[in-house]
Amino acid sequence: MLISNDDVRRGIENDEFVPFFQPLVTLRTGELAGFEVLARWHHPTAGVLSPDRFIPIAEQNGWIDALTKRLMQKAFEAGKLIPEPLTLAFNVSPLQLHDLDLPKRIQSAAEDLGFPLQRIVIEVTESAVVDNVERAQTISNELKALGCKIALDDFGTGYSSLLHLQSLPFDELKVDRSFVGSMIQRRESRKIVAAVVGLGQSLGLTTVAEGIETREQAEMLLWLGCELGQGWLFGRPIPAEDLPTTVEMPREKISFNHSPGLWGGLAGNALPSQRLAHLQAVYDGAPVGLALLDRNLRYVTLNQRLADMNGASVEEHLRRPVAEMVPKAFHHFEAFMRRSLEGEVITGVEARRPAGPGQGDRDYLLSYQPVRDEGAEVVGVSVAVVDITDRKAAEAALRESEDHHRHMVELNPQIPWVLDAKGNAMAISPRWEQVTGMNAATAEGKGFLEAIHSEDRPSVENVIATSIRSGDPIDVECRILCRNNRWRWIRSRGAARRDASGIIIRWYGSVDDIDDQKKAEEALRKSEAQLKAIFNSVPVAILLAAEPDGRLSLSNPEASRIFRYPAPSRHIIENYAQWGAIRVNGRRLECGEYPLARALRGQKTSIEKALCLRADGTEAWVSLLGAPIVRGDGSVQGAVVVVQDIDEIKRERERLLTLAEALIKELKGQTSSARLEAEL
Structure with a gap:
């Protein structure tokens, strides 16, 4: 259907032109950032027509101002359905950028409908700037003074010039859809997109990519550092009545599941220029030897740490092959480098390199990572070298210490044990199995209680429970069943270990064999009983x-x-x-x-x-x-x-002596025999 000037005029008079809204999304978070307002014509017979069918006619015949005014009014009215801080972006015709009254008309339309000027983005093309730079500057400065943002649209497709970027107070730089659509297939397009994004960021401008249709495009743009995106991947242009649904729609965050690149994982957090400075600082200051090798295994770059490891300066390494810089070690690592050039990630390669005279050998841990460009082609190998000499020595010392302590535990006549805060056995010396025949797994938890005499077990459980409640040391004596099916007396003592807040986290203790002591005590008790019986009798x-x-x-x-x-x-x-x-x-x-x-x-x-x-x-x-x-x-x-x-004996003797004395006296006094008989 052929569109005429009269058709456009009649459409304006009948208010048939309406705004459609295409979502703009923050690539790093997936959140909605705003909408670009696009003109649509609800033609009575042809249906909904796109701007390329009527905008050129409106510009040629002077209808563009009236059309823009009406679209803005409708968009600002619909903007009440859009929450802050979401923005509305409007395209301005090159002809309108010559009209010095444009800022006032935009201000009037926005204020009449209560839409904040700070949430408005005015998009202009370079062709609109070329004709009259001074007038474009005046209009742009007035719009900036009102609070509006200015975006340079379709950069790179027209008369691209750094002078234009420098002349006008732009806030945003938009990457044209033609480059975005072909960037996956064409290396040249990828380089142009990367250059535009890098240029915008170096100037402090927000970069916006148009025409994003696939997730792969979005991931690559995010990897390149682009901040905002729009296109069918995030949503097609919608009428005003669909705005609430679109605003509430959950959106998925763009990730790097498919994106290649050495620094892809950092792309969402900083601008490329910032990432470069950050990574350079990390690269130079890392306590790890780092290098980037090209496909010919020559040093493209390396840090001072690796240069020191190789015994040469950084400058001596650059553009020289690895085989030349480390000839004695190269044959050990070449296969790993070649595999990495085929796309394989290799980590954890340990190697030992002889040191200089009078020095011990050094141990290293090496990793090889393929380096890919934005098209996923391997362009080199990233090498990381960690000096693990001290770690290996520490590991050897730790093993020796563990052996030492293990033998101390195993050969200790005592039986060390560890309980958790609730009194469950966590560890017990191998000697427990030697003595009782109960292995460590069986003794864990409450299993160790099975070896205790049934008469003693309640007492043991009560002592442990009481100590756990009070925190007092554990000290208990009981009998355990040994391998020979005989009962032996033991004494188990332990104390609590507490954390910084005083909470008990472990109990540590040991078991002592006191069977001989118990037998000696029993023998002593028997001996004491015998002696006491003798003593008392x-x-x-x-x-x-x-x-x-x-x-x-x-x-x-x-x-x-x-x-x-x-x-x-x-x-x-x-x-x-x-x-x-x-x-x-x-x-x-x-x-x-x-x-x-x-x-x-x-x-x-x-x-x-x-x-x-x-x-x-x-x-x-x-x-x-x-x-x-x-x-x-x-x-x-x-x-x-x-x-x-001797009281009775003494007194009986005295009585007898008294009688004897009386008898002698009687005999001397011739006492009668009858009396003598009576006395006797």
């Missing part, structure tokens, strides 16, 4: 003092009977003032003369006959023997006194 009193002041520590029942005092026996000395006095030959002894006191001074004492005051106030005849208890070094640690009750 002997027919003499035995008094022991183990204190310097002479206080008794032990006495037997015979002592209580002889001295008539109640338990405890210590009272026999404490009550000397009231009872316990000893008389020998009628003389009362001083306390220091008592056998016990003399024995504590290291002297033996024997008294055959002594009259002792008993606790009940009566007196009894006793014989006493006192002796010191001497340590191995000859010092006195106590005393023992043995007392024999």
Whole structure:
């Protein structure tokens, strides 16, 4: 269908021209950045017509201002459906860039409908600037003063000139769709797009790519550093009524799943110029030897670290082959480099290189990464060399230390163990299996309890639970079943390890074999019982003092009977003032003369006959023997006194002597025989 001037005029008069909105997306995040406003004609018979069918006619016949004004009014009205800070971009005809009233008309249309001027982008082509640069500058500066942004559209397709970029206050630089559409297939287009993006970024301009139709195009643009994109991949132009749905539509972030390139992973975070400076700083300052080799395995670039490793300056390496710089090592690494040139990523290659005289060999870890251009062609190899000599030495020392500690654990007569914060066994010495036959896996958790005697297990569980609650050390004795099916006594002790906040994170301890000790204690208890039985059954009193002041520590029942005092026996000395006095030959002894006191001074004492005051106030005849208890070094640690009750014997003897004396007296006095018989 042929469109005439009258058709366009009639369409304007009938208000048949409407704005359509094409999404602009931030490539790095996938988020919506705004819309470009595109003119569409709802023709009564031909349907929706694109701008190329009517814009040239409108420009030729003076209808462009009226058409632009009406489109802007409708777009600003629809802009109420677009949330901040999303922008609206409008294309301005080259003819309109000669009209000094253009800024005022744009301002008026926006303010009448309440759309912020700061969210408006005016797109102009270089052809609009060429005819009258000064007037274009004036109009652009006025638009900038109002808050609008200025974008240079279709850069590279017309009279591209750096003078134009410098003359006008542009904010954005748009890459034409013709280059974007062919950049995947054509290397020349890729270079042009890269140059335009790099130029814009070097001038501080936001770069926008038009006509993005595939994900591969979007990924490559993002890798090149382009910031905004539009095209059918992100959405076709839509009428105003579809804006709310489009604004709310979830969008997928562009990633680098398919994009090649050495620095692809950094593309989304900085401009190419910034990335270059950043990467150069990283490259030079890295503690790793780095180099880029071309397909002929010549050094294109390298850092000082690798130059030092090779023993030559950076300048001496450049453009020279690896085989020439490291001839002794080249044959070891050539195969890896060749494989990398075929596209293979190779990491973790260990190598040892002899050092200079008097120095030890050095160990290195090498990686080879194919370097691809934007078309995914391998153009070289990136080499990374890490000096791991110290790490290898540390690993060897660690292995030696681990061996040392492992042998210490395995040969230790004790059985070290580790519990978690809840009391579950995490690790236990191999000696546990040697002793009990229970392997480490079985002993983990609560398994170790199965080796404990059923009578002792509740006590062990209670001790562990109590320590876990209180944080107090674990200390418990129990019996465990050994390989020979015999029970042995053990003692397990452990303490908690806490973190910086005081929370218990582990328990560490060990098991000691105390079976022999337990048997000795049992034998001692039996021996003590036997000795005690003998001690309590002997027919003499035995008094022991183990204190310097002479206080008794032990006495037997015979002592209580002889001295008539109640338990405890210590009272026999404490009550000397009231009872316990000893008389020998009628003389009362001083306390220091008592056998016990003399024995504590290291002297033996024997008294055959002594009259002792008993606790009940009566007196009894006793014989006493006192002796010191001497340590191995000859010092006195106590005393023992043995007392024999001779009171009945003494008194019976005295009675017999009295009778004998009476008999002798009677005989002398011729006492009658009858009386003598009665006495006898």
